[in-house]
Amino acid sequence: MHISVVGNPDASVVVTVRGNLDIDSAAVLTTTLDQVLGGRTPRVVVDLSDVEFCDSTGLSAFVVGNNQAIAGGGWLRLAGPNNFLADLLTTVGLTTRMGVYPTVADALAAPTG
Template sequence: MHATVSDHRSDVAVLHLRGELDADTAGQLSAALAGLLERPVPRIVVDLTGLKFCDSVGLSAFITSKQVISARGGWLSFAGANPFLAQLMETVGLSRYFAIFPEVDDAIAAAQI
């Protein structure tokens, strides 16, 4: 898995993920999120467009991060999930806890509301 961050507006970061997120690469996700979690009020959109696979270890990293983010008054949302990832998130119930948008721009626009 490869992770990069881009800032949109002064208060929203987009975490772009590519490849496969699993037990072998979850540490990379945690490292990428660690810097974003240091922000006073983390507002993060996770761009899943390039993510081809995610297992339970990867999902767990998102859940753990959400707890920290929520405690600081921020939020984490997802955008651009392929059909496999969208179905996975629905099946495990993540759609009840995370906002999931079709496109990154939609997630960023929702942050302005």
């Protein structure tokens, strides 16, 4: 798995994840989200367009990150999941807990509230 972080002029951050998000790699995502969500009013989009597989530890990282973002007055949004991941997010109920968008641009442009 590979993660990259890019800040935007509007103070939002895009975290791009590539490869498999599983028990061997989810800790890296959790650590990254802890770092970027620690700022003022955290607004984070996790780009999942290059994620090939995600297990329960990856899903847990999304839930923990989302809870941390909300506690800080911000948000965490997921963008670009493939069909497998989109179905998984729906099946486990995450699409009703956090925003899931087809693209990073859609996630960044979505209204807050």
